[in-house]
Amino acid sequence: MVYVGRAMFQSYKTENEVAEALWSQNVPISEREVSYLARKFICYLALAHQEKIPEIRKLIEDNGGSCLHFDGTNDGGSPHLIVAVDEVEKLVLGSIKAPSESTESVSSLLEQVKRDFGDPLATVHDLGKANLSAVQNVFPGVADYVCHFHFLRCSGKDLFGDEEAQIRSILQGYGVKGRLNTFAKKLREYVNIDTLHVTSLTPDSLQHLSEIDIAYLLAEWILDFAEELSGYGFPFDRERLVFIQRMQKVRKLLQALPPSQGDLRALQEELDEVLEDPLLTRLSIAMEKKSAHFDQLRDAMRIAEPDGSDGLNDDATDCDMDVIKTGVETFIGSKGIQEAVLCDHDYRKLVGQIKKYWDKLFTKPITVTSKSGQTIVIQPQRTNNLMERFFRELNRGSRRRTGGKTLGRVLATMLAETPLVKNLENAKYEKIILNDCVDLSERFAEIEAGLVRKKMRQATQETEKLDSAVKRLIKTPKLPDYLIGACIPAIPAGEFFLEEKPGSFADFSTNSDDSENSLVPAEGNMFPVPETVVSAGFPAGIAACIPACIKRDQAICC
DSSP: OHHHHHHHHTSOOOHHHHHHHHHHTTOOOOHHHHHHHHHHHHHHHHHHHHHTHHHHHHHHHHTTOOEEEEEEEOOTTSOEEEEEEETTTTEEEEEEEESSOOHHHHHHHHHHHHHHHOOOSEEEEOSOHHHHHHHHHHSTTSEEEEOHHHHHHHHHHHHHHHHHHHHHHHHHHHTHHHHHHHHHHHHHTTOOGGGGOOSSOSTGGGTTOOHHHHHHHHHHHHHTGGGGOOSSOTTTOOHHHHHHHHHHHHHHHHHTSOOOSSHHHHHHHHHHHHHTOHHHHHHHHHHHHHHHHHHHHHHHHTSSOTTOSOGGGOOOOSOOHHHHHHHHHHHHHSHHHHHHHHHOHHHHHHHHHHHHTHHHHSOOOEEEEOTTSOEEEEOOOSSOHHHHHHHHHHHHHHHHHHTSOOHHHHHHHSOTTGGGGGGGGOHHHHHHHHTTOSSHHHHHHTSOHHHHHHHHHHHHHHHOSSOHHHHHHHTOTTHHHHHHHHHOTTSOSSOEEEESSTTOOOEEEEOSSOOTTSOOOOTTOOOOOOHHHHHTTOOHHHHHHHHHHOOTTOOOOO
């Protein structure tokens, strides 16, 4: 079981790979049994973790306390996996699965962490409203910080997200990317690739190229706009704006050439049709201006900088917080931003967001004294990239382990405690969990089997959408007939009609073929629900719906 668990959750082996490895060691096992043992491994680990919470808490307290990072992930309609991690030891302190990343769900996780490990020194999270509310509810008075990367991402989207959306729509309308691809593919058939091999790239070294070669290379250069992107995603990367800028540059160079009737002219005509759109031009100019100001803010905050190379792994740890604070103040007070605020709502929103989260943006060193009397200074990280990397690794590993299934399917069946496996990479944690045992196999043998069976039953109930008994019942074709029959056990089987004059009920009786006696109400009348309906065998819920069902020329049948 331990071998299976480590292989699947630490090495991300597939069930088939694990089964084959065990067969090679003369341990015959099916993939289904491998899956069962993997879930059992998580249950054992969760119980071992729960038993050793006092020692884990002491480890955290010896470090001066925890800086708590938390975040959630999901895929489509899957459950949300919400995880809390201690920044100092990189330990998962708690994880839950919930239908949504709501204030209630996040609060539930934080309350669990508080119960087990006490209040953290500080919390770090993204700008989700649920996160902000949950921290305020569960950890009032605790230093609370928002991730700089997420803050900048939200700020950039607010600043020029509208321009980006409109530009995207216009480019899609022209289909320019597809047309350039078609143009390049057509020319590729006539290009002699050997002529493109040059030892040094200079204008002189390319003089031997034909017009077809040049047109082909220019089209491919435009389409290779992703080369300028840094890997941070929008709004740090503005791929459509870069695409437009490359088209503009090529078009400007083509316009300076002597008139051509060949492929260069054809390329210019393709670009002219798009770039002469007045709305696209206006949006591009506005987005360029806003992007330049956004990049100034990135420089001031010293994170995800335009010339950075770390991409989404940028932790922004090497910084002086006072310098950053001064830089942001200078940015807000600059002439360009002050002028823009006066005439553009998006700039007012940007500055308003900075001021709103000012106290949550600039982390401060926390000085604490451990129980041993040692003075410890802790500087909370100013990003939540610890969580981002955790989920990226989980996503990659899960896809590898499940053979490419979507993360949504993985999350639907995953046990909530699965992230605890990450803690086994921490030698201090593993030593605590082992409890002086040689390995996990010996440690798990100490755990009461009854507790494991109970945990497995709970895990099955949490991950299965439908109970097995329910699954059997709903496969019955005549289930509705049986259910309705169960609702009216006191009424003989057959058709029933309400009879008597409009406005009252006199009798519920079995009727064979005489439908002339069925009740026909006066125009617009509805019938009251008499006690005789309930006493005749109808539950109150069914009786209550009868008035809404009886209209003129209708009879009640079951």
